[in-house]
Amino acid sequence: MPQPEDSLAPALRDVRAVVFDTDGVITDSARVHAAAWKVAFDDFLRAHPPEDPDQRRPFDVRDDYLRHVDGKSRLDGAAAFLAARGIESSPETVRAVAADKERLFTERLREQGVDAYPGTVRLVEVLRAAGVPRAAASASRHAGELLSRAGVLELFDALVDGGEAARLGLAGKPAPDLFLEAVRRLGVPADRAAVVEDALAGVEAGRRGGFALVVGVDRAAGADTGERLLRHGADIVVRDLGELCRGGGPQ
Structure with missing residues (x-):
C-alpha cells in the first residue's frame, strides 16, 4: 500500500x-510588498534624486525587488536599495522610507488581501x-x-x-x-x-x-x-x- x-x-x-x-x-503577498516598495522608493527618488542620472530610474518590481529587498527586514531592504542607488542615507532616512512602505503595504493588504x-x-x-x-x-x-x-x-x-x-x-x-x-x-x-x-x-x-x-x-x-x-x-x-x-x- x-x-x-x-x-x-x-x-x-x-x-x-x-x-x-x-x-x-x-x-x-510578495506582489503586494513589491508594489508598496515601488511607491515608497519612487516617491523618495523624485524628492531626492541621485546625482548620477542613471541612478534616478524607477524601482523595478522584479529585478530591484529580488536584488535588494526580497526576504529582508524593512530597514535592511530600504538601506540596501538606497545604497545601491548611491544615496548616503542616515538611519532616520532609512526609517522614514521603511515606515512609508509599511503604511502602503498595510493599506494594500487591507484592500486586496492575499x-x-x-x-x-x-x-x-x-x-x-x-x-x-x-x-x-x-x-x-x-x-x-x-x-x-x-x-x-x-x-x-x-x-x-x-x-x-x-x-x-x-x-x-x-x-x-x-x-x-x-x-x-x-x-x-x-x-x-x-x-x-x-x-x-x-x-x-x-x-x-x-x-x-x-x-x-x-x-x-x-x-x-x-x-x-x-x-x-x-x-x-x-x-x-x-x-x-x-x-x-x-x-
Whole structure:
C-alpha cells in the first residue's frame, strides 16, 4: 500500500522537517510588498534624486525587488536599495522610507488581501500526511496575519515572524538565524531539514545554516532568476511547489 511519503519528490523523502518562507512561497503577498516598495522608493527618488542620472530610474518590481529587498527586514531592504542607488542615507532616512512602505503595504493588504499558492498548499498537506513537521518563517511582522487571511496558518507547526526575530535579536537574512530558530522549534537539526525560499538572501541563508536541502522557488520566471537562485545557494529550483509532489505541477 502506498505510504504518504511516496507522494513526495525524491529530493524531499529524506528530510525530517521543512521550513517555508512566507511571502512569495506560501502566499502571493510578495506582489503586494513589491508594489508598496515601488511607491515608497519612487516617491523618495523624485524628492531626492541621485546625482548620477542613471541612478534616478524607477524601482523595478522584479529585478530591484529580488536584488535588494526580497526576504529582508524593512530597514535592511530600504538601506540596501538606497545604497545601491548611491544615496548616503542616515538611519532616520532609512526609517522614514521603511515606515512609508509599511503604511502602503498595510493599506494594500487591507484592500486586496492575499491568497495561498495552491501548489504550496498541496505540498504542505502531503508533508503533514507524511508526519513531516512544518514551520513558516518571515522577516515580516505581518506573517501571522497573512497566513490567517489565506486560511493556511493551521497547516504549520511553528511560525517565526519579524516580531519574534526582533524579540530574540535574530540577525536578518542572509544570516540563517530566522530559519535556525524555526527548525529548532520543530525539534529537528538543520542538517536533516529543508528550507524553501524565493529570495536570493533567503537561499543564501539556508546554505549558510547548513540545511540538508535548499529549495529555490522561481515565481518571477525571469531569464536568469533560477540561475541566480542556484548561485546564491539553492540545491534545486522549481517554478511551483506542486512540482515536489508526485504527479508534479501546480494544481
